[in-house]
Amino acid sequence: MNWVELLLYLFAVAVFPGFVFLSLLGTFTEWIERKVAARAQNRMGPTYVGPMGLLQPIADILKLLWAKELVISRGFSWRVTLFLVSTGVMALSASTLLMPISPIRLSTPLDSLVLVYVLFYSTLGFLAIGFSSPSPFGVVGSSRMLSIVCVVEPAAAISIYAISAALTGMGTASVSEAMTAQVGLQQSPALVLGGVSLFLVMMAKSLLKPFDIPEAETEVAGGVVADVGGPLLGMFRILHDMEAAFLALLLTLLVLRGPYPFSYADPLGWVLIGVKFVLVVLAATTLSASLGRLRIEQGVALLGKHSLLASIAALGAAALNYYVVA
Amino acid sequence: MVDPGTLGLIFSVTALVGGLILAVIVAVTKRGVRETEPYLCGESEADFSDSISPSATEVQWGLEKTLSSWVSFVRTKIHTGVIDDWWSLMIAWAAILLIVSVVRGWVWP
Numbered sequence: 001m002n003w004v005e006l007l008l009y010l011f012a013v014a015v016f017p018g019f020v021f022l023s024l025l026g027t028f029t030e031w032i033e034r035k036v037a038a039r040a041q042n043r044m045g046p047t048y049v050g051p052m053g054l055l056q057p058i059a060d061i062l063k064l065l066w067a068k069e070l071v072i073s074r075g076f077s078w079r080v081t082l083f084l085v086s087t088g089v090m091a092l093s094a095s096t097l098l099m100p101i102s103p104i105r106l107s108t109p110l111d112s113l114v115l116v117y118v119l120f121y122s123t124l125g126f127l128a129i130g131f132s133s134p135s136p137f138g139v140v141g142s143s144r145m146l147s148i149v150c151v152v153e154p155a156a157a158i159s160i161y162a163i164s165a166a167l168t169g170m171g172t173a174s175v176s177e178a179m180t181a182q183v184g185l186q187q188s189p190a191l192v193l194g195g196v197s198l199f200l201v202m203m204a205k206s207l208l209k210p211f212d213i214p215e216a217e218t219e220v221a222g223g224v225v226a227d228v229g230g231p232l233l234g235m236f237r238i239l240h241d242m243e244a245a246f247l248a249l250l251l252t253l254l255v256l257r258g259p260y261p262f263s264y265a266d267p268l269g270w271v272l273i274g275v276k277f278v279l280v281v282l283a284a285t286t287l288s289a290s291l292g293r294l295r296i297e298q299g300v301a302l303l304g305k306h307s308l309l310a311s312i313a314a315l316g317a318a319a320l321n322y323y324v325v326a
Numbered sequence: 327m328v329d330p331g332t333l334g335l336i337f338s339v340t341a342l343v344g345g346l347i348l349a350v351i352v353a354v355t356k357r358g359v360r361e362t363e364p365y366l367c368g369e370s371e372a373d374f375s376d377s378i379s380p381s382a383t384e385v386q387w388g389l390e391k392t393l394s395s396w397v398s399f400v401r402t403k404i405h406t407g408v409i410d411d412w413w414s415l416m417i418a419w420a421a422i423l424l425i426v427s428v429v430r431g432w433v434w435p
Contacts, residue, residue, distance in 0.1 A: 013340055068357040079353055086352070087345030094340040110330040118337045231352050 008104045009097075017101050018093035025277075026241030027057040029248060032278070033208070033285045040289035057241065064234030078232055081132045085235045088125030091118045092242050098176040099253055100264050101273070107176035112164040115175050116157040122243050123149055123205070126214075129236055130224040137226035144296045145214035145224060151303045152204045159197035159311035163254055166190035166318035179253045180264070186321050193314035195255035200307035202251060202284060204299075206244035209288035211299045248284070252276045 001009070012018055031046060031054055038045030046053030069078065095118045097106045108114070127149070130142025160175060166187045167178040183191060204211040215223045225236055252258060256276045259269025294302065328336070365371055390397050404415055 013344065019344075065352065065355075066357055079349070082353060083345055083349040085345075086348035087341050090344030090348060091337065091341035093344065094337045106328065106333055106336070108328050108330050108333050111333055114330050114334045114337065117334055118341065121341050231355075235352060 005104065012097055012102050012104050013090070013093050016103070017096040017099060019089065022093055022096060022242050022245055023089075023238055024058075025249070026238065026243075026245040027061070028054075029245045029281050030057040030237075030241045032281050033244075033288070036282065036285040037289045040286075057237075061234050061237050061241075064229075064237065065231050067230045067234075069230040069232070076134050077132055081128050082232055082235060084128040085125040085232070085239050088122035088239050089235070089242060091121035092239075092246050094118065096246070096249075098179075099249070100176075100179050100258065101253070105176060107174055109172045109174055112161045112173045112175040112178075113157075116153075116160055119156065120153065122239055123153065125239055126224060126236075129228060129232070130214075130226075133227050135227035138224060138228070141214050141223035141226060147296055147300055148204055148211060148214060148303065151300050151308055152201055155197050155303065155307040155311045156201045156205070158308075158315050159194040159201065160250075160254075162190055162311060162314035162318045163194040163198075166194070166314070166321060170319065170322045175254065179258060183257065186325050187318075190314045190317040190321065191255060193310045193317060195251065197307045197311035197314060198247075198251055198255060199280075199284070200303060200310075202244070202247035202280075203288065204303055204307070205247060206284070207240065208244075208284055210291045210294045211303070213293060213296050213299060244281075248277055248280045251280050256280070 015021065034057070035045040035053075046056030049055040049059040095115055096102060097104060098111060098115055099105075123145075126145055127142050130138040130140075130145065133139065161173055164175045164178040165173040167181040167183065168174050203209075207215045213223075215225065225233055228236065252273060258264070258276070259266065259272050262269035262272060264270075404411065
């Protein structure tokens with residue numbers, strides 16, 4: 001790797017499609033989520049900052065980042081937690097380099113498993129906030145999240161591997177190659193089943209409505225960020241928004257085939273990526289706004305029944321296509 | 327083209343080093359603290375600590391507190407805010423005055 005490649009790599013991680021781009025996309029995702037939830041509840045949603053309140057999530061996050069942490073109780077190692085949350089943010093930024101929209105692409109066989117590994121950094125950041133907090137409410141939130149993680153992470157891993165394996169072969173399973181691979185009719189069962197599983201994984205990992213019991217800001221019994229404020233809460237919001245945007249983007253590029261029927265070289269293809277991304281977020285938020293919050297054991301059961309089973313079925317379909325049909 | 331182990335290593339190093347840099351930037355950024363006057367429910371709370379003598383309002387409050395049984399009788403029976411109650415009081419009072427004046431006319435003509 002020479003200097004030009006290193007600079008290009010740093011640019012991609014820090015600006016496009018890494019930290020700056022992904023965090024802006026994340027605030028846009030949050031704006032859609034808040035607007036849809038507001039319309040469903042006969043409210044207006046954000047209107048104050050920017051046209052149609054488009055900059056409101058950015059203003060909220062900046063206000064938190066600039067606020068001073070005034071009350072820090074003993075036993076709360078908030079700097080370590082801040083580091084873990086920032087690690088999650090940068091891990092998400094780095095893993096955008098697997099996507100075809102990046103100017104520099106890192107592609108390798110079995111990079112789907114690398115993506116699964118890197119995605120766990122952000123989960124670790126979420127868990128760290130609650131578990132490091134001296135408050136029992138935060139610990140309750142994190143242990144709820146841990147229960148969800150036990151189902152969601154296997155489902156995410158299996159569905160990402162299954163889709164990649166269906167499109168590029170069982171031994172290769174490259175998620176980066178799969179985003180630009182040709183899809184035939186025999187691969188579509190794995191794609192559809194994996195897509196359903198990945199959609200539920202996205203809703204659970206983005207803490208959208210039926211699965212938002214770990215966050216549960218209106219519950220009496222607390223959530224992950226029950227006793228967190230200031231810069232740490234701001235970083236939590238950034239991580240939360242970036243994870244939602246990343247998973248929606250992954251779903252757009254991997255399952256909805258990105259710019260298809262155009263190509264990445266075509267400007268219309270990029271417009272289509274934007275449209276598909278908004279459609280994915282709209283579908284998730286509309287579903288979220290029309291559903292009530294599930295209790296933790298109900299959420300785990302639902303994810304196990306629909307997301308985990310769908311991902312295992314997708315893996316079976318991919319294996320069947322690879323070993324029997326092809 | 328790299329192998330998966332190297333790719334994982336690249337991403338881990340990026341996440342850890344980048345995360346450290348980001349955390350340090352967020353942690354060491356100087357922050358202004360907004361100081362506000364004491365307030366209750368968004369209204370500023372008045373400060374009585376430098377007033378020398380109690381005001382008329384406060385004296386009235388003290389009086390009402392001391393004579394609370396009498397004040398409550400007046401408020402529940404006479405000054406209820408209902409105009410009929412006021413008329414009944416005035417007519418009764420006029421009747422008493424009438425009786426007093428008639429009796430006085432009989433005794434000392």
